[in-house]
Amino acid sequence: MDKKERVSQEVQIEEKETKSSEEIEKLKTELDKKTKEAQEYHEKWxxxxxELDNLRKRTEKQLSEYLKFANEQLLKELLPIMDNLERALGHxxxxxxxxxxxEGIELTLKMLQQCLEKFGVKPVKTVGEKFDPYVHxxxxxxxxxxxxxxxIEEHQKGYLLHDRLLRPALVTVAKTKTK
Structure with missing residues (x-):
């Protein structure tokens, strides 16, 4: 190899090394950029x-409060009925x-029935109805x-709450005599 070729090879090697170091710097810059981006995503996460944990805790607290006071309106409606029963007892x-x-007790019972109906409570039909094991x-x-x-006979009334059984009716059922 002559001197020219050697110099040419050395120049080429230097150019490759320069390009390699530029590429390494470029990759380092890119890596730093991606690392910062990953940290930002991690912080956002x-x-x-x-926030999700706080939302869950807040929702649990609200649900607890709701359940604690869910019957408030029903109880407010029942208080006048209780007052009437106390007056009847005093009388x-x-x-x-x-x-x-x-008469006072009958009126109070009627008030109670209306109050329960207002909140979706209905009595189960019994006497004269076909026996239904889901409600009787x-x-x-x-x-x-x-x-x-x-x-044929009702011993204790049954009640439905919005078409869901609240309490079954206790009844006597007629059975056809077998010979």
Whole structure:
């Protein structure tokens, strides 16, 4: 190799090294940029997780408060009924007028039924209805010539809350006599 070729090769090597160092610097700059970007994303993620945790805690607190006072309106509606029952009891102690006491109790019961209906509570139909194990609970069975699987007596009223069973009705059911 002559001197010219050697110098040319050295120049080429230097150019490659310069290009390599430029590329390394470029890659380092790019890496720093991506590292900062990753840190920003990580910080955003941490903030989002903290916000999510705060939202969950706030929602749990609100739900707890709601459940604590959910029956407030119902109870406000029941208080006048309780007042009327207390008045009827006071009147019963101070008077012998059973007719007046009976009327007062009937009116109070009517108020209570209206209050319950206002909140979606309805009585389960019983006497004369076909026995339905979803809303009736048979506590007694009587054999009869006719009327099999019919409710013939109610021992305790059953109630529905917005079409969901709140309490089953305790009933006597007629069963057809078998020979």
């Amino acid at each position: 941490l903030r989002t997780m903290a 019963a102690h101070s008077s012998n007028n059973m007719k007046g006491i009976l 609970e048979a506590v007694k069975v009587e054999e009869r010539k006719e009327g099999g699987d019919m409710v």
